[in-house]
Amino acid sequence: MNGPEKEQRREELEAQLMEFHKEEMPLTGIVPVENLWAFVGQLIDSLQRVEYVYKVRARPISPARVDPKSDMFDPIRAAMLMAANGQREEAFWLVFLGTHCGRNLRTEWLLARELYGAHEDIPWTWARIVVDPKDYSQWLENSRADFKGKFGNHRKYESLKQGGRGTGVVFRTYVEWVKAHGSHDKMIANALAQAKGDSRLAFALLYDSMAAVMSFGRTGRFDYLTMLAKVGLAGIDANSTYMNEATGPKKGARLLFDGQIDSNTGARILESRVAALEKHLGVGMQVMEDAMCNWQKSPGKYLPFRG
Known part of the structure; x- marks a missing residue:
């Protein structure tokens, strides 16, 4: 989205929000004009983040993106390349790997590189891990002390340690979830x-089913499934923000519709309101979820949020 396009989109969103506010239901939180401008700024940022993935898909992708020994390794770009080459099962696995690790602002994709086998002769591909994920867990326990990468912001409470909610258990339950359907593609088709x-x-249906994967709560499942759609692996679209299990989006919705983040409006009512607004704006639930979450952090002044 270039300068003129962004300005036009900004004006359209402002007009659509005010139209909804006057004709559909009050948006009390954007009555102060600075709040309106800040919320529109977050919508624009969220739209650009989604559009960026589609732009990357349309560009040539270097094979180095798939190589965990390369500093250029990027699990999302690697998934796009694998999908384009017909290696769809590996592409799904790379999206999951990228989602589980997250991109850290300081170490970037280093942890995903290490978990994929940056120091191994053979990467931990889907074909390798699906045979026996317990082997992976043992390798991880033997190797994790050497890892330098860090989890991203959405995954900051995850751990590489054995047992409980550790990465070895996360990967094992993910493998079991997929194998119960036969394959990733069969799971999506079903x-x-x-x-x-x-x-x-x-x-x-997939969101509910993915509860079987350890440590993948609302944010993890939402991020994984929306990325599958953006990468082109699944013809699915977020149906909800799932704010009943969230904090940021729920606060943002309460602020947007009630004018205060601590109102007592329940999640079900908020979801129906958000659904009506999303239909009016036509931006998609992922954009709504992201924008409301970031906006409530600074409702009166636009601040860009990264990571």
Whole structure:
């Protein structure tokens, strides 16, 4: 989105929000004009983050993005390249790896590189780990002291340690979840078939099913499934912000509709309001979730948030 496009989009969003506020239901939180400007700024940022992934997909991707020994390794770009080359199961695995680790602002994708086998002769590909994830857990326990990478902000409470909610258990339960469906592609196909082709209902079915993966709560599942859609691996679309299990988006919704982050409006009512606003704006639930979460941190002054 270049300068003129961004300004036009900004004006459109401001007009759409005010129209909704006057004709559909009050948006008390954007009545102060500085709040409106700040919220629109967050919507623009969220739209650009989504659009960026589609732009990357359209560009040539270096094979070095797939190589964990390379500083250029990037699990999301690697997934795009693998998918384009017909290696879809590996692409799904790379998206999961990237989601589990997250991109750290300081060490970037280093942890994902290490977990994929940066110091190994053979990477921990899907074909390798699916045979026996316990081997991976043992390797991780033997190797983790040498890792220098850090988890990203959305995964900052994760651990590489054995047992409990450690990465070895996370990967094992992920493998079990996928294998229960036969493969990643079959899992997506089953969800779409069950949803009779409804991309949003299929998202909901997969979101609920993914509760079987250890340590993947609301944010992890939401991030993983929305990234599958952006990378082009699954024809699904977020049906909700799932704010009942969230903090930031719920505060943002309460502030937006009630004018205060600590109102007592329940999550179900908030979700229905957000759904109506999203339909009016046409931006997608991922954009709504991201923008509300970031906006409530600084509602009266636009601040860019990264990571």
